[in-house]
Amino acid sequence: MKIAVLSGKGGTGKTLISVNLSATSMDSYYIDCDVEEPNGHLFFKPKSIETETVNVRIPEINxxxxxxxxxxxxxxxxxxxxxxxxxxxxxxxxxxxxxxxxxxxxxxAIVEKDRAIGKIQSGISEKVHVITGILNTGEESGVNIIKNMLNKKIGDKKPIFIDCPPGSSCSLMESIKDADYCILIAEPTVFGAHNLNMIYKLVNLYKKPFSVIINKSIERENPSEAFCKKNNIKIIEKIPFDIELGKINSDGLIAVRENSKYRDYFNNLLEKVMQEVL
The missing domain is CATH 3.30.70.20 (Alpha-Beta Plaits)
Structure with missing residues (x-):
């Protein structure tokens, strides 16, 4: 089962949530499709890393x-x-x-040859299989790297959490194309609601089942929550603004592995997600 975690902009907490859900699930896959600036591996610090080069075919002229x-x-x-x-x-x-x-x-006069555009690194962090795509600097698109990652043969029914690139580009579309379920991450701001609207339209275009998590939620006017109510969108969680959680995350640590409070919290959230998926 493939669960895509996406947001309309960077900094919403997409990686925070996908990393902690993967770690909570334990025997799972975490696939970082944000190939322009992947950072999930900084939290997992995987071991036994294997690297493969990703090539595209380009013309060679005689x-x-x-x-x-x-x-x-x-x-x-x-x-x-x-x-x-x-x-x-x-x-x-x-x-x-x-x-x-x-x-x-x-x-x-034209044949084709390989040109390297990036690489895929695969490793293990406790029981989480960590797969990271890395696009070479200056390359136009990471779609082929994402295709290669998501087409890897995974021979069992372990949950797969896809940490998508932000925005609504071709890379994001490739990341959610074969997802079974989408989790939309939004901030409780006017800008957050605007970007939520953008990815809301995208998942509807692909006819994907989805729900919303509002991160850094505070008790005041919440444009993202208002947008969800207006469009009859289910909010499965509002994660409170939490300085301690933010500090753990900024230190490159996984909250559920550092503090039992967060382990219980994300375990609860995982159960909510799985109820929606199943």
Whole structure:
């Protein structure tokens, strides 16, 4: 069962919640799909790490076979190819690896080769399987890394917690595409409600079952809660603003492993989540 934890912006507590739910579940998988700046591994500090490189296929041009027809240039909607001074030039940073240029080339002057865009690290933290995607600096998209992580064969029915990238980009869409359930994390602010609306529309687009957790909740006007009431959205938890919890988290520690109070709290929250999922 795949449970995606997502938010419309960074800093809402998405990683805090997904890390602690994974640790509470014990024998589980934690997959960090925030490949541009993954930080779940900083909490879990996994051991026995295995690393694999993630490649994409990009064009390689044999200029001696090119007849200058420019069909590949006209085909590429991302402007990754240009014909300059009687030769095809590739801007590989903006190539989307669709393979169309090699198919359309009438002289077979274009073949494909591998280019590394990042890596996946897998390790163990107590009984939690920690899988982290890391996008190389300067790369355009981490979608292929996310695909590789989520397509890994997991041979049992352990719960899988997906720590999604913030926002509503292609990377987030890839992260929730095969999720069984989504948890939307929101802050109790006007900005928080705005970003909650954004991901609310997205999970509806994908027809995913979901509920909301409001983090850093305080007893005053709460625009995110008002948004949920207006749209008949279920709030399964309002996590109070808690300086002690914030300090444990900022120290790179997992609250449920440091304090029995938080272990009981997140165990309770996990039960609520599982009731929704099942």
């Amino acid at each position: 200029q001696s076979l090119c007849n200058g027809c420019r069909k590949c240039v006209d085909f590429c909607k991302f402007n990754a190819l240009a014909y300059i001074k009687n030769k095809i030039i590739l801007f590989d940073e903006i190539c989307h690896s669709c393979g169309g240029c090699s198919i359309i080339c009438p002289t077979e």
